[in-house]
Amino acid sequence: MAALRSVTSCYRLLRNSARVLLSSRKHAVHKPRKWTNILYTSIASLAVGGGLCAIPFRQQVENLSHDSLIKRAASLATDSSSTFLSQTTSALIDAITEYSKAVHTLVALQKRYLDSLGKLTPAEEDTIWQVIIGQRSEVNDRQDECKRFESTWMSAVKLCETAAEAAYSSGAEHACITVRTNVQLALTQVEEAQKLSADADKKLAETKVMEVERVARHAVSSENSDEEDVPEAYLRED
Incomplete structure (x- = not known):
C-alpha cells in the first residue's frame, strides 16, 4: 500500500x-x-x-546457517543451565548453613545439660530435655532439607555438564568454557559449606559420647549414694 x-x-x-x-x-x-x-x-x-x-525498501535479513543456529541454541542452553545451577547452589548452601547452626545449638544445649547434671530438680531437668528434643527435631528437619536441595543441585550439575558437551560439539567453545567454570565454582562453594557441616556433626558426635559417659558416671554415683544411705537410715531407726 x-x-x-x-x-x-x-x-x-x-x-x-x-x-x-x-x-x-x-x-x-x-x-x-x-x-x-x-x-x-x-x-x-x-x-x-x-x-x-x-520499489519497496527491503531490510536485509541475515542468512543464518544450521551451524549458526545450533551454536546459538547451545549457548542459550548453557545460559539456562548455569542459571539453574546458580539457584540450586544458593539454596543448598543456605540449607547447609542453617543445618550447621541447628547442630551447634543442639551441642550447646547438651553441654549445658551435662554441666548441670545432678544439680537440677526433676522439673528443671524435664524442661531442658523438652528443649533438647525440640532442637533435635529441628536438626532432623534441616538435614532432610539439605538432602532435598542436594539432590536438585546434583541434577543441575549434570545438566550443566551435558550442556557444556553440547556447546563444545557445536562449536560454541566460549559457552562451554563459561558453564564449566560455573560448575567448578559451584563445587568449590558447596564443598566449603559441607566442611562446616561436617565439623558441626563431629562436635555433635563428641557431645553424644560425652553424654553417655557422664550419664553413666552419674548413675553409678547415684547408686553408691543410695547404698550408703541405707545403713545410716537403718541405724537411726535402731
Missing part, C-alpha cells in the same frame, strides 16, 4: 509538471525545441523517480 501511494504521488507530480510545461509552450512558441527538451527531460526524470518510489 505504501508503494502504491508513492506511485500515485509521483504520477500526479508528473501530470502537473507536464501541464505546466505545455502551458508555457503556448506562450513561447518561438522556442519549441528548448521547451520540448525540457519536457522530455522532466518526464524522464519523474518517470525514473516514480519507478524508484514503486
Whole structure:
C-alpha cells in the first residue's frame, strides 16, 4: 500500500509538471525545441523517480546457517543451565548453613545439660530435655532439607555438564568454557559449606559420647549414694 501511494504521488507530480510545461509552450512558441527538451527531460526524470518510489525498501535479513543456529541454541542452553545451577547452589548452601547452626545449638544445649547434671530438680531437668528434643527435631528437619536441595543441585550439575558437551560439539567453545567454570565454582562453594557441616556433626558426635559417659558416671554415683544411705537410715531407726 505504501508503494502504491508513492506511485500515485509521483504520477500526479508528473501530470502537473507536464501541464505546466505545455502551458508555457503556448506562450513561447518561438522556442519549441528548448521547451520540448525540457519536457522530455522532466518526464524522464519523474518517470525514473516514480519507478524508484514503486520499489519497496527491503531490510536485509541475515542468512543464518544450521551451524549458526545450533551454536546459538547451545549457548542459550548453557545460559539456562548455569542459571539453574546458580539457584540450586544458593539454596543448598543456605540449607547447609542453617543445618550447621541447628547442630551447634543442639551441642550447646547438651553441654549445658551435662554441666548441670545432678544439680537440677526433676522439673528443671524435664524442661531442658523438652528443649533438647525440640532442637533435635529441628536438626532432623534441616538435614532432610539439605538432602532435598542436594539432590536438585546434583541434577543441575549434570545438566550443566551435558550442556557444556553440547556447546563444545557445536562449536560454541566460549559457552562451554563459561558453564564449566560455573560448575567448578559451584563445587568449590558447596564443598566449603559441607566442611562446616561436617565439623558441626563431629562436635555433635563428641557431645553424644560425652553424654553417655557422664550419664553413666552419674548413675553409678547415684547408686553408691543410695547404698550408703541405707545403713545410716537403718541405724537411726535402731
